[in-house]
Amino acid sequence: MEGKIKLLIVDSNEIMRKGLVELLSKDRDIQIVGNAMKGEEVIRLAGETHPDVILLDLRMQNMNGVQVIKRLHKKYPDIRCIIFSNYDEYDEQYVFDSINAGARGYMLKTMPLSKLVDGIKTVYRGGSILSPRIATKVFGKFRELAKGKHCESDALSEREKEIVKLIAEGLSNKQLADKLYISTKTVKTHVAHILEKLDAKNRTEAVVTAIRKGLIDIDDKEPTPIR
Template structure:
């Protein structure tokens, strides 16, 4: 999407910042349809004007940017929200992402970076500043594997057995796979049933598959 095809609404409670951002965007050929001073006003203007992008500050009096973002993305999915804020903490970043923001930049970003992000969000892309992108990648890289954290009451061996149960394997198959005796497998299965408070194999399979176990 060309810059001069993009229409935006600027939502920020600081008049001087709004004026500076408007001048920056218009100098680069991006049309500014309106300015909002708080969340509710940005929601109203977005519904009325249907811009391509709302450039949203997060913390504004009279209604914050997170709730406004959530409302705009729910009621007008074609409108992209680009958060432009001074807040770099994880709570703000991930709250904005959960609310549906397509982009997140810090106010210290350069003019070209902001303009590029506006065009990208208008085109349906997701874009984050370098620091925010590193934060997001680190967050997901550090997320524990649900298969490893499911059923902490089980031993590692019992979790291996449950994984195979969830695949529909018989006790004999499990014994051969894990190089265990059939009796040892039966003991593990009994312990699993007791710890998970299930009555039979079918209930254990349901619980295990809901927790993400059972993949080949």
């Protein structure tokens, strides 16, 4: 990896925050540029330290993670945010609200350190990540909500639906191109059209939105990073 990932860690719990700083700083590809516990502090540090990725708890003082992401996305659109939280504290709507606000991932504090590091690197490279437990429950919930809904037949083309399903399985542009026997450039064009049609900021939001609207269905398999 060229250069280090500049990471800002945000958690209201001092022990958790300092522990993350200590553990993640040991990875040779990650540089911790700061840590914070309050929403306003995050906004300030983002402007001062210019992180590539922010690891963000949903619960903090003076504003929640969704509110922080909205402000960050508006002021610093190139910064990629990952929600790192205890899922049981919140319902599926918080997950969707986070993604809709611009989060590039949602990961659980119960996951192994190696998976957390992999997730940070995936998001840094331009991908998105959902913890398997999160994705299974959220997608399941949205499938239930989508039952009986009828969407316009031209909301997505059959090829676009196929691509969204494959994105949900974790395929990169190159893998999509190889599987569908088309060029990477064509894949990028399809993805751009999908994002525009679904009014989605990134691939994760596109997949969630497509399922929520009943445009696609996916198998109950363990999700992988959405690259």
